[in-house]
Amino acid sequence: MTDSASIPQILPQPTWLMDTDYTVIDKNAQAEKFEKDYVISIEYAVQVAKGTCCAFRADKQTCKNCPLENKWAASDGFPITFMGRDGVSYEFFGKLVKKEQNWMLEIRYIDKPFESEGKSMLTYLNEARESEQKRIARELHDGIAQSIYSLMLETRGLKWTPVEEHQQKLQAIDRHFADVLLEIKSLATELRPSILDDVGLIPAINQFVEQTMEMTGFIIHVIVDGDSIDLSSRGNVVIYRSIQEAISNSLKYSGENEASITLDFGQKELRVTIADEGKGFIYDPYHLGFGLLNLRERTHSVGGKMEVETGIEKGTRIILIVPYKEGLT
Template sequence: RDCERRLRQEVQKYSVELRHAHETERHRVARELHDEVGQTLTALNYTLERMALHSSGTGIEIAKEASSLVADLTSRVGDLCLALRPHVLDDFGLGPALIWLTQRFEQQTGILVELLHDGLAKRLPREVELGVYRLIQEALTNIARHAGAKRCAVRCASSPENLVVSVRDYGVGFQVDRLSSGLRGMDERVQELGGRLTIRSSPGQGTCIRAKIPLPIKAW
C-alpha cells in the first residue's frame, strides 16, 4: 500500500508538471503566432494591396484574390491564438473570459449556453482562473462531441471561501462507472487546485459536472 501510494503521488506530480509545461508551451506558441506570423501576414497583405494599385487588368484581380486569402488566413491565425491562450483571460479575468468562451462556443456549435456568474469582478489567483477556464472549456468540448444536446448551462460563483463551478447539459448522458481520460484529467486539474469534482449523469438524463475549489480569504 505504501508503494502504491508513493506511485500515485509520483504520477500526480508528473501530471501537474506536464500540465504546467503544456500551458507554458501554449502561451509561447500563441505569442509567436501573434508576433511573428501575424505581423508577416499583415505586411504581406499590405504588399498585395500596393500591387493591386499598380497593376491593371488580370493583375488587379489576382492581387485582390490573394489579398482576400491572406486576410482569411490572418483571421484563422487570430482564432488559433485565442484558442491556445485567450488574452482576455490574462488581461481581464475569468468573468469576461467565460463570456467570450461561451459566445464563441455558441457561434461554432449552435448549442445554446446559459451563463450565470457571480463574484468574479475581482481577480482570482492566476492558477485558479486558468484552471477553471480550462475545466469549463473541456466540459463544453465534451458536450459538443458527445452529449447530443441543444442547450447547456454554465454556473460560476465566487465567495471569499470557495469558487463553485458547474456545467450541465441536457443531452444523452452516460453511465458513470468508468471515467474517460478527459474526465480524469478534469478531476486531476481540480484536485491540483485543492478542490473536488463531482460528476452526475445517467442515460437520457444529461450530465452535470460540478467543482468546488477553496479560495484564499483575499483574492488579488
C-alpha cells in the same frame, strides 16, 4: 436454459453470455469468482469492446494517441482495467464475440497490476501533453512556417515581375501576411486566451457562450451567484478552459440541446457547475477519460477539486471547486 443460451463451464477464462441487449443470461464459475475478486461493470466492458470508450474512458480521437497503443498485440480484442477488492487497478485483455443470437464476453488475466494509480495517470498525462506539443509543433511547421516560406518566395519573385504588376503582387502578399497573422493569433489564443486579460473572467465566459450558441444552436445558460471575485491569471485560465472543455463534451455526448454554467462565488471558494440533462454515463473515478482527467488535473493545479454527478439517462453535473486562497490576486 437452452444450449444456445448457455456456456460451457470448462472454459478456462471468466466468460459471460449476454442477450442482444447485453443483459447477462449465463456465466461460468470463473466469471463468478472474478466478480468476487474485482469490481466489474459489464456495461462498461461492453462500451470498451464497442469502442465508445476505452481503458481510460477516452473518446476515439484521443485513442489515436493512446499510451496503451503499442501494449496490446491482438487486434480482435481490447485492453481494459478493473479495480480489485484490494483497491489496486489491474490490467486485463477482453474479447467480445457473437455467439448465434447472443454475445459472449471473455476476460483474460494479465499477471501485472498497475505499479500505482498515480504513476499510471501521470504517465498518461505526460504522454497526452507530449502529444499536444507535437500537434503545436506540427501546426507551426506545416502551417505557419510553410506560409512564411511561401511569402519569402513571393517577395523574392518581385524582382522578376514587370513593374506594372508590382501593385497587384504587393496586394496579394499583403493579404497573405494577414492570413499568417490570423493563423499565429489563433494558435496563440489556443495556448493563452487573451480575452481573459482584456475583459475578465465573467465577460469572457459570456462571449464564449454567445459564440458557441451562434455557431451551434446549443443553448447555454450562465448563472452567477454572489459578488464576482477577481482570480489570478492562472485561476482564470483554469476556470475558462475547463468550462470550454465541459461544454464541448456536453455538445458531443449529452444528446440534448441545452446546458447551464453556474458560478457560485462563496465566502471561501468558487464553485463552477456545468450541467446538462442528457444521456449521462457510468462514472468511475479510477478510470477517467482524457477529458475528465484533464479537468481534474487543471483544478488540482490551483488547489481545487472536481466532483462528478451522473449516471445512465441521469444527465451530468461537473462541479469544480477552487479555493480563493489559491486563486486570489
